[in-house]
Amino acid sequence: MQPVVRAPKEFWLGVVYLSFGVVGLWVGLGYPLGTAGRMGPGYMPSVIATILIVFGIVSLIRSVRIDGEAVGKLAPRPLLGVIGGVVFFAFFVTRIGLIPSIFALVLISACASPDFRFRWYALAGLVVFVAACCLLFVQGLGVPLPLIGPWFSF
Amino acid sequence: MARNARTAKLSRRCVLAGAVALGASLSLSGANAQAYPDRAIKLVVPGTAGGGMDVMARVIGDRVGSILKQPVVVENKPGAGGNIAVDYVAKSPADGYTILIGQIAHFAINPWLYSKLSFDPMKDFTPVILLADAPNVMVVNAESNLKALSDVVTAAKADKQGMALATPGNGTISHMTAELFQKTAEIKFNHIPYKGAAPALTDVMGGRVPVMLSSVPTALSQIRAGKLRPIAVTATKRSPALPDVQTIEELGYPGFDAATWYGFLVPAGTPADVVAALNTAANEAIKADDVREKVLQEGGDVIGGTPEQFAQAIKRDYEKWGKVVQDSGAKLD
């Protein structure tokens, strides 16, 4: 027996188009539309969102009528590690400072790799890397980030 | 909560000394005993580096720093018509180490344009000093047959579909000046907003838009090069950079005043002696010849004065522009 959706990639792309299109149109219609000669802020977004919806429907129809590739497994560990590291960095960098944040970002994201193992020489490399970053960005380019954040001062 | 504003520079030194927390607490505990300021002051600019406001902030900030004998570090926070920077300062500690260089747009126009501001421009700030003003100027293409303000008004009245008028953007002081002038002269423009002054100037110089309202420095070089013709200055006082150009008021519209200004503000609750120290330093800074010369180059002139005078100016303009914005029906969110 064949599954209904024969082209999963096609199907999910259709879902992406459709969801962006529907949200886009829903919100876009809330802005003044105007006329073709004197367009309001809602005119173009609504047009584009409608086209996206059409594309989404076409993709969905195609996904049940033609054969296509499977999507393949998602990789939760890299996804969580990388995105988690970035979110952690974003939240903490102004609070705990750049030095601990870089350490955290590197360690969290390193966990995402199947090759991750703790090694002393890697840690030494990390210390050098952190120092280089601080010198380059804060000292050299003047990025306004505290090296050690307010949470660590008494 | 003074630690929030601690600068990178200070902490960097501590790291180099190899005594992170200890060093920091030492250098700070010594701080309390000294008079303001004992460390770097952050001057927040609501705009990108290199923009008009940034240049003035750096020139004035530099001088204030050398008077107070502490560095003034400029931090650019562009975005949302300056609201992001204003909001940031409003929520900063009220210790005098975070200053905003605010413009008329942030305090008198944006509060009326945006219904959901996350700060209260009147209650969240203590004015320090009105630094300088900067008039706007109405310009036309140098080859245009519009020679005087009266020509512009006549042409606008004759054009049934509305004569096109370029401004650097929706909700800018130029846009509001146009609204005010429409009302005063009883005409109707076809407002063409741009994303900044540069593309607007291009269209005026290319002859596609007849009239533009612009800040003086943006238009000045084109005026001097003979590509644009100045029609009138929008303030009540002529611009020192364009001494021969009459004001709109002089040209038969008494009371017409649409100058912009900029000044220092600190979060509400900043101690009075800190405000006074900043005010004195800034007053001294803008009187220096080289600083004043930069301000003159921008087309305006230095003002100075007391915090109270600045507060009154803000209040007056807040009410005045509130009426203009509401009459124009403009709304940005």
Add this chain to the structure above:
Amino acid sequence: MDLLSNLLLGVETAFSAWNLLYCFIGVLLGTAIGVLPGLGPVATIAMLLPLTFGLPADTSLIMLAGIYYGAQYGGSTTAILVNLPGESSSVVTMLDGYQMARQGRAGVALATAAIGSFVAGTIATIVIVLFAPPLAGLALEFGPAEYFSLMVLGLIASVVLAHGSLLHAFGMIMLGLLLGFVGTDVNSGMQRYSWDIPQLGDGLDFAILAMGMFGLGEIIGNLGSSMTRDVNTMKISSLMPTREDFRRMVKPILRGTAFGSVLGILPGGGALLAAFGAYSLEKKLSRNPREFGRGAIEGVAAPESANNAGAQTSFIPMLTLGIPSNAVMALMIGAMIIQGIQPGPSVMTEQPALFWGLIVSMWLGNLMLLILNLPLVGLWVKLISVPYHFLYPCILVFCCIGVFSLNNSTFDLYVMGVFGVLGYLFRKLGAEPAPMLLAFILGPMMEEYLRRALLLSHGDPATFITNPISGVLLFAAATLIVLVLLPTVSRSRGEAFQDEA
């Protein structure tokens, strides 16, 4: 002769010891920040601007200009080596450059980029010397109608970038357009799709989108796929281009330079349009269009020359008219004002040493970049042989700090995270982000110009056709769309939309 004496003056200025030194510092710094993902020339020049207070005017502008075109060089390095576009224009270089790197030809790709950029920089400098004032007039000729038509042409050309399904190429373009609407609408001042978040009021930043979609998406994808390890264990076959490679890159470089020199003059997106216009042209002209996107050397040579030529000629409107054609030029104008120079048409006559010195220094800087970059090729190639699990956390750190530095805001980092997830998702679904990014950049400008043109014509759409330049551009766009669709239409129905565009 006037030109000769001007040039002599320029040579004299540019070759003074201090200016040579600062020019070198500028291009070195530019290369460095170009290589670091996320840090672009705009943020860097903005941060370094105060340092130029104490320098003489010509020296400071020479250095800042060096940072700008140095960053173009450096940006392509990152694009080729790790598939991260530092600059919007390197999105195009990435398509084939990264593929070349994966085939062990990273050295060749880097050398091609450097040589192409140098040739383009040299020719563009000559163009500036000979034709700056008349070309500046071209910038004034382009009104909203002309820009709109140019954007339409560019957008249709971007379909050619994708290989694979035409439906999804258009789909990604539409997604890009929709994302471009986020932020303040220029014409009405209304905030669209900003969900009451003030940071979204100015729209999404290209660099953040690119870092997320390409940078994070690529890293997650690499880690998640079994190929993790062969990203870098690929044997490096050669460092320098062969005679055959040289033969193949000559014409693309010259065509790319021509494209870049002309489009660079146009304010707003000119250099970017040039890069992918040149790419699309090469793909259409090539006898093996299937090679494009799979490591064609022409696909690196053409856009790299175009964007470097464009970077040079974008100085023309700034120097001769005082009108900035992009954010970097706006900063240069700021630098001039700080120095007490009134930017505008008077610069050429009142500050001839500055004007001509800057132009001569650009050529010098390009030469320095070539000498600097060719030996570095070997080093860069070694860099990617560092095990990936050491490399990617560093890339992440650079991305994070770089994105923060754009607006000094941590909010942008969350946005980057969101687009990282989206980028990974698209990778999994086999959709290509390049057309989407281009649409994202062109879309808002296109809408702005369309509506402004209609405002000026009082709602009469004929303005786009009666206007000669605009009419020609639209005609070209229509021809292109027919060319793109024709093979699809003629093919069997079952295969419709599965075209190799």
